[in-house]
Amino acid sequence: MRKKMRDNTNESAVARLREAGLRPTRQRNELADLLFKEGNRHLTAETLHAEAVGKGIRVSLATVYNTLHQFTHAGLLRQVMVDATRSYFDTNTIEHHHFYYEDEGLLADIPGTEMVAVDNVPNAPAGTKVSRVDVVVRLKRD
Amino acid sequence: MRKKMRDNTNESAVARLREAGLRPTRQRNELADLLFKEGNRHLTAETLHAEAVGKGIRVSLATVYNTLHQFTHAGLLRQVMVDATRSYFDTNTIEHHHFYYEDEGLLADIPGTEMVAVDNVPNAPAGTKVSRVDVVVRLKRD
């Protein structure tokens, strides 16, 4: 009655993993579903783990960490640094920028973000190249 | 022969601390000297502690952490988030932006930084105001 493991698994997630050279295991498939099924998300390892467990997915926190890093290396996720204590991961890997709600510890895309422009960025110093440009607009309660 | 403790201490550091409502203790004076005597600096607690110890200043790492945070709250320092594992402090509290050398874990001001402009930043969402805008140009070895 449960011969196939992939029945309730999003095919695109599996394909995505294969392309990235990652074995589509149950945990990775299920996490990928959570991550990529609904628009852009911003989450921490704890957050994702809690959500997974809440939905009945059996996965350890260590695996969530591993998976997030593997996905990041594979280019499926982007890691955003806004808080000294937590690491945020963003499912939107296209160049874009963020609002960070300092009081809530919440990260969000800047709406219409393609309009934000950073001008006059100097050339990268000799021997280096720009890896990426991060813009974070920090917000606090009014 | 050592009645006065403030002999070799930078007067401006003491004044700075008094204005901030912080008692000018030996440790705070000496750390302030290291921090503010020579232009803009970017350092971590470890870095500063090592430097202090190297110069014969007796101070514990815990006090360095406390002092960095007190200075930050007093507006003498600014905390910059670029690395999930380390907290950087910047002695330049004026709005400006950074290069981050990912390979070396080194943070630096963007030269001529006043020329970098961030355009079309949307208004802060209702109930919030912009605390600050951080721009980090991440560099990697070529």
Added chain:
DNA sequence: ATAGCTGCAAATGCTTTGCAAGGCC
């Protein structure tokens, strides 16, 4: 079969904290 994953628990690394001793006003 076997190389790659997962989970647990222990380890790590940065940072914070409790509290007794010491310093500043």
Added chain:
DNA sequence: GGCCTTGCAAAGCATTTGCAGCTAT
């Protein structure tokens, strides 16, 4: 003197790692 500060060591947290058992191919 009284309150603030320091230092040490212990505690705290998020994250990583070692390794035995499990899984995808």
